[in-house]
Amino acid sequence: MAGSSNWRKRWFPTAVVPMIAAGAVLGSVAVGDPANATTPTVTVERARPTIVLEHGAFADGSSWSSVITRLRADGYPVVAPANPLRGPAADAAVLRSVLDGVKGPKVLVGHSYGGSVISAAGANDPEVKALVYVAAFLPAPGETALELTNKFPGSTLPDALNPVTYTPAGGTAVTDLYIQADKFRHLVSA
Numbered sequence: 001m002a003g004s005s006n007w008r009k010r011w012f013p014t015a016v017v018p019m020i021a022a023g024a025v026l027g028s029v030a031v032g033d034p035a036n037a038t039t040p041t042v043t044v045e046r047a048r049p050t051i052v053l054e055h056g057a058f059a060d061g062s063s064w065s066s067v068i069t070r071l072r073a074d075g076y077p078v079v080a081p082a083n084p085l086r087g088p089a090a091d092a093a094v095l096r097s098v099l100d101g102v103k104g105p106k107v108l109v110g111h112s113y114g115g116s117v118i119s120a121a122g123a124n125d126p127e128v129k130a131l132v133y134v135a136a137f138l139p140a141p142g143e144t145a146l147e148l149t150n151k152f153p154g155s156t157l158p159d160a161l162n163p164v165t166y167t168p169a170g171g172t173a174v175t176d177l178y179i180q181a182d183k184f185r186h187l188v189s190a
Contacts, residue, residue, distance in 0.1 A: 007167065020051055020071065020109055020132055031108045049129055050107035053080040054095060054121075056112025056136070058179055063111070083117060085176075088144075092120035105129045113145050148160075160187055 025117055047128045053064040060082040068078050081098045083091050095117055099106060107130045110118035115136025122128040137145040149155045160183035179187055 002119075003027055012107045020107065021065070029154060048076050049107045050102045052095075052099065052102065052118075053078065054107050054108065054110045054114035054118050055080070055083050056082075056110070056114045057085055057177075058184075059112070066067045083114060085113075088116045088120055095121035096125075099125060099128070103127075107132060111132060112136055116145050156183070157187060 001134045023145065053061070055063050061082055068080060071078050078122065079098065079102060081095065084094055093110075093164055099108075099121060103143045104127065106122075106125075106128050108118040108128055109132040110116070111134045113135045113136075115138050117140060118131055118136075119135075122131055137148055139148055140143060146158070149157045157179075160180050162178045162180050163175050164178060165173050167173050
């Protein structure tokens with residue numbers, strides 16, 4: 001499977017970038033320097049929506065690096081904020097705060113669990129022109145991504161999770177889920 005990783009790196013941006021571009025609605029758009037979750041900065045320059053990339057669980061914004069490179073080469077402003085992975089409502093609130101700092105039309109793109117996050121964060125925002133789901137979850141109201149994972153036969157994720165509980169300073173116990181190291185490659189890279 002050593003070659004599959006290289007194949008995936010070449011295939012992913014080649015397939016995803018046109019899909020994102022197709023979801024982009026052209027119009028007056030804000031463009032600017034790359035923003036992050038704490039300091040988004042935007043200036044008006046050209047007629048392209050800002051593409052906001054939301055990563056899924058067990059990943060970070062760097063998973064979009066080759067897609068970001070291609071989108072920027074095609075003239076799209078791109079924001080790939082950190083997803084704190086604290087639950088759909090909390091993560092959507094963080095993404096909404098980033099969206100508030102990006103003026104003009106936006107296209108939200110979610111991968112995996114990020115699909116749940118963009119659905120909630122983009123609701124009722126008139127500047128969100130499209131939602132793009134890249135192998136992403138779109139749970140029905142009240143349904144969770146983990147429930148969807150367990151709903152259909154063949155999923156190996158539930159058996160590969162390692163729950164780790166900890167208590168942050170001055171807080172209550174929190175449980176994070178990690179993929180067991182020996183199962184990660186099969187689940188994520190296969």
